[in-house]
Each structure stands twice: as C-alpha cells, then as structure tokens.
Amino acid sequence: MQRQREYWSGRYREDPDLFGSDESEFAHWALDIIGVEPVGRKLLELGAGNGRDMRFFHSAGFQVEGVDCAGDEPARARAGAITSNIQCKDVFDFLHDHERGSAEVIYSNLFYNMDFTEADHRALFAEAGRILKPGGFHLYSVRTVKDNWYGRGKLVRRDTYDSTPDGTVMHFFSEAYANRLRRGSFTLITMEERLKGKGDFPIDVYYVAERKP
Numbered sequence: 001m002q003r004q005r006e007y008w009s010g011r012y013r014e015d016p017d018l019f020g021s022d023e024s025e026f027a028h029w030a031l032d033i034i035g036v037e038p039v040g041r042k043l044l045e046l047g048a049g050n051g052r053d054m055r056f057f058h059s060a061g062f063q064v065e066g067v068d069c070a071g072d073e074p075a076r077a078r079a080g081a082i083t084s085n086i087q088c089k090d091v092f093d094f095l096h097d098h099e100r101g102s103a104e105v106i107y108s109n110l111f112y113n114m115d116f117t118e119a120d121h122r123a124l125f126a127e128a129g130r131i132l133k134p135g136g137f138h139l140y141s142v143r144t145v146k147d148n149w150y151g152r153g154k155l156v157r158r159d160t161y162d163s164t165p166d167g168t169v170m171h172f173f174s175e176a177y178a179n180r181l182r183r184g185s186f187t188l189i190t191m192e193e194r195l196k197g198k199g200d201f202p203i204d205v206y207y208v209a210e211r212k213p
C-alpha cells in the first residue's frame with residue numbers, strides 16, 4: 001500500500017486533475033443503473049482520487065463517503081468541499097469501519113485494477129457484500145486483459161504487471177475473473193466492454209453492475 005500511496009500522491013501533486021476534473025462517463029452510466037430516487041441514499045466510493053465522481057453523486061442527492069490512499073489534500077480542496085468526505089487511508093481500513101447493511105451503493109472507477117491479489121479482491125468483495133443493504137448496488141469499472149497496457153512491464157502475478165517507471169502495478173480483469181469474484185456475493189445486472197481513452201492511450205474496460213441479493 002505504501003508504494004501505491006507514494007506513486008499516486010506524486011501523480012496528483014504533478015497534476016491534481018490527472019483523470020479530469022469533471023465526472024467520469026462511468027459515473028453517468030452507474031447513475032442510470034441505480035435509477036432516479038437517490039436522495040438520502042448512502043454511496044461509498046473506493047479509490048476516489050480527487051473526488052470528481054463523489055461531487056457528481058453528491059449533486060445527484062447521495063450521501064457520499066470515499067477513500068483514497070493518496071494524501072494530496074490541496075488537490076482535493078481544489079476539487080471542492082465535498083471531497084473532505086474522502087478519507088486518506090487504505091481501502092481495507094475504510095471498509096472495516098463501516099457497519100453491516102449501512103450503504104446502498106458501493107462504487108469505484110478503475111480502482112480494482114490496483115495492486116490487489118485475488119485474495120485481496122475476494123476480501124474486498126466480501127466487505128462490499130457485508131456493508132451493502134439487501135438489493136444494494138456494487139458498481140465498478142476495470143481495465144481488461146485486452147487493454148493495450150496488458151503485458152507491459154514485469155509480470156508480478158497472474159494478469160498483474162509492474163510498468164514502473166512508466167506506471168505502477170496493475171491487475172487486469174478477464175471476464176472469467178470478474179465472474180468468479182461475483183459468485184456467492186452478488187448477482188449480475190450487466191457487464192459491458194468499452195474502448196475508452198484518447199490518442200495514444202486507449203484503454204479497454206468493463207463496466208460492471210451487480211446487486212446484493
């Protein structure tokens with residue numbers, strides 16, 4: 001986690017709006033899935049970055065809380081007051097602090113691609129399942145094994161590459177892997193593959209919407 005913290009803090013210091021200051025397209029997709037009665041519903045965002053998607057969900061009426069291990073407070077402050085709801089800690093510590101059945105939505109954009117093993121992912125999905133209310137939404141986007149960056153750098157473990165100095169450790173998702181993680185915790189609403197990004201940096205992603213039974 002320390003390495004991730006250093007890497008991402010450095011990137012946000014160079015550019016607080018690394019991924020943009022406007023909300024992601026995935027946030028719009030996710031809101032369409034959740035539907036139109038969000039007021040008062042609690043949404044937790046994992047790997048919230050500068051808080052751009054949290055701001056979007058807040059303005060759509062959600063009660064938002066987020067976590068990101070990168071500790072660049074000035075970047076967050078620039079992104080607006082709502083980002084004070086982002087806790088600067090490891091995702092596991094954040095999730096452990098939340099009670100069973102205490103949220104309606106757990107959301108993340110390009111977060112599960114971070115340096116997590118399969119055991120980590122299983123633990124993260126189990127925590128999401130514990131915290132969500134029955135019928136709650138688990139919505140995430142991830143880069144896939146068809147992504148241009150898949151296979152670049154040093155193989156760390158299955159589908160996981162360290163592209164230092166051009167990047168950091170990334171775990172790419174296959175469809176089978178996403179299906180395996182879901183089993184026993186969530187039912188699938190929809191999973192869509194998209195080609196995203198511009199110019200030299202196209203990325204291949206899955207948009208995944210699941211529900212706690």
Ligand SMILES: C[S@@+](CC[C@H](N)C(=O)[O-])C[C@H]1O[C@@H](n2cnc3c(N)ncnc32)[C@H](O)[C@@H]1O
Binds near residue numbers: 048052091
């Ligand atoms: C690819 S970025 C996506 C940021 C944001 N979701 C967005 O779309 O702008 C992944 C984020 O996950 C955070 N992160 C990586 N590992 C983490 C961990 N173990 N706990 C909390 N946050 C983590 C990084 O600091 C980074 O901001």
